Amino acid sequence: MKQLWKTGAMALALLPLAVSHAFAEDAKTTTNAPEAKYQSAASPLANVEMYQDINPKAPPMSKAEFDKARQIYFERCAGCHGVLRKGATGKPLTPEKTLAAGTDYLKVFIKYGSPAGMPNWGTSGELSDDEVDLMARYVQQTPPQPPEFGLKDMKATWKVIVPPEQRPKKKMNNYNIENIFSTTLRDTGEVALIDGDTKKIINVVKTGYAV
Ligand code: HEC
Known part of the structure; x- marks a missing residue:
């Protein structure tokens, strides 16, 4: 028994040598065909700029997907779920809730809606299946902070429609x-x-x- 164990240990000890030898051999020859194929088979997302959420659990999205989803969210979802997704007419869609629900659940909900007032975005034809998938991943990201619209910006949009001197002085x-x-x-x-x-x-x- 003792003898056998020793032989095994010997073989193990020799293994790294054998492996490094094999690598040395390979390095001399040109890269073998499967390896070359493997290395040139770039991921379709390799050159796409990715969106990096502060939460590592958020599902991956490219920068372009994130920007598109943010626009759709603002135009179609924020009215009910709130700009910061804290909920209003619609339920809160904050990451601690959406990450727990998961992409598949969210896709079904967004596609088919619910009798409690969530529109059926997919089956109504408003959003394509790709867009439904996009929104399911988007609502798991940390809500982006809306840019501040301060007093200065507000004043810049000010239009005088009826000048003060022409305004009614009594109930009309x-x-x-x-x-x-x-x-x-x-x-x-x-x-x-x-x-x-x-x-x-x-x-x-x-x-x-x-x-
Ligand atoms: C007209 C208001 C309204 C709009 C617009 C709306 N929702 Fe909803 N949404 C709701 C309501 C109400 C619920 C809760 C429904 C329920 O509990 O059955 C809900 C629920 C959800 C849920 C499930 C949340 C959970 O915890 O189960 C998701 C996901 C969702 N909405 C995503 C979206 C997305 C994405 C959009 C935009 C494309 C959107 N909603 C637009 C009203 C709305």
Whole structure:
């Protein structure tokens, strides 16, 4: 038994020598065919600039995919889920929730929606299967901070539509302004003003976006 063990140890000790010898041999000859094939078979993503999330668990996305998804999110999802994905009409989509749910679950939810108010983005034809996959990966990334829109930026957008001297100095209608309420017409991006006394719509104001 002792003898056998010794022989085994010998063989093991010789192995590194044998291996390094084989490598030395190889280095002299040109690279063998399979190796050359292997090295030239670049990954399709090798030259694509990747998006690097601060959370290593976030699924990989190229920079271009991330930018596209961010745009789709802003235009189609932020109204219900919030710009920072903290939730509003829709549930929060923060990474601790979405990473736990996983890409496959998220894809199904985004594609088919739910009776509780999540639109069926895939089956309605609004988003392609690739876009559904993109959004499922996107909502697992750390929400990007929106650029700050400060007072200076706001002032730069200021347009005088009616100059102060031309503005009415007294009430110009008979509405009971103590009893007027507004309702958001979510899907058309409008707000209706309703007279509480007559329950009639006074005006529909185009606000331009959903919630
Ligand atoms: C009209 C409002 C609305 C819009 C717009 C919307 N969602 Fe939702 N979403 C919801 C609601 C409400 C829920 C919760 C539904 C439920 O629990 O059944 C939800 C749930 C989800 C869920 C599942 C969350 C979970 O924890 O189970 C995902 C993922 C999701 N939304 C992604 C998106 C994406 C991506 C978009 C944009 C392409 C989007 N949503 C746009 C309302 C919306």
